Amino acid sequence: MTLGHVRLTSYTRKRLSALAHNVHIMSTDKKRVQFRAPDRLIDRADALAAVLGEDRTDVLVTALREYLQDAAHDDALTQEIAAAYYDDEITFEQLKALVGAEEAANLRVLKQQLDEDFIDEVADA
Numbered sequence: 001m002t003l004g005h006v007r008l009t010s011y012t013r014k015r016l017s018a019l020a021h022n023v024h025i026m027s028t029d030k031k032r033v034q035f036r037a038p039d040r041l042i043d044r045a046d047a048l049a050a051v052l053g054e055d056r057t058d059v060l061v062t063a064l065r066e067y068l069q070d071a072a073h074d075d076a077l078t079q080e081i082a083a084a085y086y087d088d089e090i091t092f093e094q095l096k097a098l099v100g101a102e103e104a105a106n107l108r109v110l111k112q113q114l115d116e117d118f119i120d121e122v123a124d125a
Helices: 010-025 039-052 056-071 075-086 092-099 101-124
Strands: none
Touching (some): 075 101, 092 101
16 A cells, blocks of 8 residues: 555554544543653663654553553453453443443443342342
8 A cells, every 4th residue: 555655564554544443532631641661661662653753652552552452352351351340340431441332231231130130149048
C-alpha cells in the first residue's frame, strides 16, 4: 500500500488500522500518570518512538491499549475479571471497559442468575 509516495509496511498498515478503529474510544479527557519503569524499557520505547516519528507517550499509550485489548481475549484473565465482578471488586462500567459491552452484558446476566440461585438455596435451607 502506498500513501502518496510513501510505501507503508504491514506493521504501519496494522497500526493505522488499529488507530482508525480506536478513534471512537479516544477522548479529549486525559489523565496524567507517573510511574517508574526500567531504564532499558524506556530506552526501547524512545527508540521505537524515533523510528515511528512519534513521542514516547504515543508509544506507551499504544502499547498499553494493545496490551489491554489482548488481555480482554485471554480466557484465564477474563475469568479473573469475571470473578472480580461477581465479588463486587469492580463495577459494571469497569467490567465493560475491560471485556467489552457484549461480554459484560453476558456476565451481568450470569451474575444475576447466580445471585438468584443463591437466594433460592438460602430460602430452601
